[in-house]
Amino acid sequence: MAKKDKELSKDLFQPADISSDKGEELGRPEISYWKDSWNRLKKNKAAVLGLITLLFIGFMAIAGPYMNKYEFDETNYDAKNLPPRVPGIENVEWLDWLGLNGTRTVAVQGADPEDALQRGIEAFELDGIDYTHKVVREYDASRPNPDERWAEVEITFNDYEARGLEEHYYWFGTDAMGRDLFTRTWKGTQISLYIGILAAAIDMVIGVAYGGISAYYGGRVDNYMQRIIEVLVGIPNLVVVILMIILLDPGLIAITIALTITGWVGMARIVRGQILKLKSQEFVLASRTLGATDSRIINKHLIPNVTGMIIIQTMFTIPNAIFFEAFLSFIGLGLQPPLASLGTLIDDAFKSLQIYPYMLVFPAIVISLLMIAFNVLADGLRDALDPKMRE
Structure with missing residues (x-):
C-alpha cells in the first residue's frame, strides 16, 4: 500500500485578502526606460570599462597639466630629449x-x-x-x-x-625643445576632447534640428533641404579645411568652422530617417488633434523617441572628430605651435621615432584608448538603449 500523505496543519495557511482595488496592482517595482537601459549597460563589462577609461582620461585632461611645476609651453634646452623619469x-x-x-x-x-x-x-x-x-x-x-x-x-x-638635473622629474620625458611631455600630452588631450565634444554639440544642435524639421514637414521642404545635404556630402571635409586655411590661419578656428559646415550631415540623415517612421503613428496624431504646435510635437514627442539613436551616433562622432583633427595635425594642417593636440604630438614624435621612441608612446596610447573606449561604449549604449535587445 502507498504511504499516506502527512496531514498539514491549518496553522500553516492564511486566508487571502481579496480586494477589488488591488486587482491591477503591479507585482514588481516600476522601472523607467532610462533606469532599465542603465541596468542593461552595467551588465556589459566592456562598455563599463570603456566608460571608466573615458572618465579617467577626461579627469587627467583637466587636472594633468597642473600636476607638476612645468608649463606646457615652457622650454628648457638644457633638458631637451630627456627620457621619462x-x-x-x-x-x-x-x-x-x-x-x-x-x-x-x-x-x-x-x-x-x-x-x-x-x-x-x-x-x-x-x-x-x-x-x-x-x-x-x-x-x-x-x-x-x-x-x-x-x-x-x-x-x-x-x-x-x-646633465646635472638630478632634482628634475619629467614623467613622460621632454621633447627637442625641453618641454615637459606629461603636461603637453594632457593639454593635447584636452584640446582633442574639446574638438570631439564640439563636433558632438554641432551634431546635437544643427543635425538634430535640421533632420527633424526636414522629416516632419516633408514634401517640398524636405526635398529642398535634402538637396542641400547632398551638396554638402559631395564636398570632402579635407577640401573644406584647406579652404578655411586659405581664408584663415591654420589652427583651431579653421577646424571648428570646417566641422560646423559639414560635420552635422550624418546626424541629420539619421534623425530624418527615424522621424519619418514615427510622424505617422497614433501618438503624434493624438497630439496634433489636441492642438499641439509643430514645435511641441517635434521637441516633446518625436525627438525624445529618437534620443537613443542620437546618443549612439554622438558617441561615434566624438572619436571620428578626434581622429580627423589628429590626421590634419599629422599632415601639418592642424594646430600650430605652441598649441598641441594628440595629433601634433604624434607628428613631432614621428620625426625622431628611432632615436627617442618614448615621445610617441604616450600620446599614441592615449589616442588609442580614446578610440577604443568611445567605440566600445557606443556599442554598449546601442544594445542598452534598444528595447528589442532586452531579454
Whole structure:
C-alpha cells in the first residue's frame, strides 16, 4: 500500500485578502526606460570599462597639466630629449623595463670596443657617472689595417645625472625643445576632447534640428533641404579645411568652422530617417488633434523617441572628430605651435621615432584608448538603449 500523505496543519495557511482595488496592482517595482537601459549597460563589462577609461582620461585632461611645476609651453634646452623619469619607480630594479628611471642607452662606434667606449664617454660627458656598456658588434678585429676594423658599443647611463638635473622629474620625458611631455600630452588631450565634444554639440544642435524639421514637414521642404545635404556630402571635409586655411590661419578656428559646415550631415540623415517612421503613428496624431504646435510635437514627442539613436551616433562622432583633427595635425594642417593636440604630438614624435621612441608612446596610447573606449561604449549604449535587445 502507498504511504499516506502527512496531514498539514491549518496553522500553516492564511486566508487571502481579496480586494477589488488591488486587482491591477503591479507585482514588481516600476522601472523607467532610462533606469532599465542603465541596468542593461552595467551588465556589459566592456562598455563599463570603456566608460571608466573615458572618465579617467577626461579627469587627467583637466587636472594633468597642473600636476607638476612645468608649463606646457615652457622650454628648457638644457633638458631637451630627456627620457621619462618617475619618482619612486626609478629605484625599483624589476621595473626598469618600463623605461621610467631616466636611463638612456646609446650606440657608439669606434675602431675597437675601447675606442668606441671612450668616444661615448667624451660625447656624453660620463666622467664620474655610473654607466654600463656592452659590445654589440665587432667587425674583423684581426685585420692589420685599422681602417678596416670597427666596433659598436651600447652605453647605458642616467641622463639626468649626466646633465646635472638630478632634482628634475619629467614623467613622460621632454621633447627637442625641453618641454615637459606629461603636461603637453594632457593639454593635447584636452584640446582633442574639446574638438570631439564640439563636433558632438554641432551634431546635437544643427543635425538634430535640421533632420527633424526636414522629416516632419516633408514634401517640398524636405526635398529642398535634402538637396542641400547632398551638396554638402559631395564636398570632402579635407577640401573644406584647406579652404578655411586659405581664408584663415591654420589652427583651431579653421577646424571648428570646417566641422560646423559639414560635420552635422550624418546626424541629420539619421534623425530624418527615424522621424519619418514615427510622424505617422497614433501618438503624434493624438497630439496634433489636441492642438499641439509643430514645435511641441517635434521637441516633446518625436525627438525624445529618437534620443537613443542620437546618443549612439554622438558617441561615434566624438572619436571620428578626434581622429580627423589628429590626421590634419599629422599632415601639418592642424594646430600650430605652441598649441598641441594628440595629433601634433604624434607628428613631432614621428620625426625622431628611432632615436627617442618614448615621445610617441604616450600620446599614441592615449589616442588609442580614446578610440577604443568611445567605440566600445557606443556599442554598449546601442544594445542598452534598444528595447528589442532586452531579454
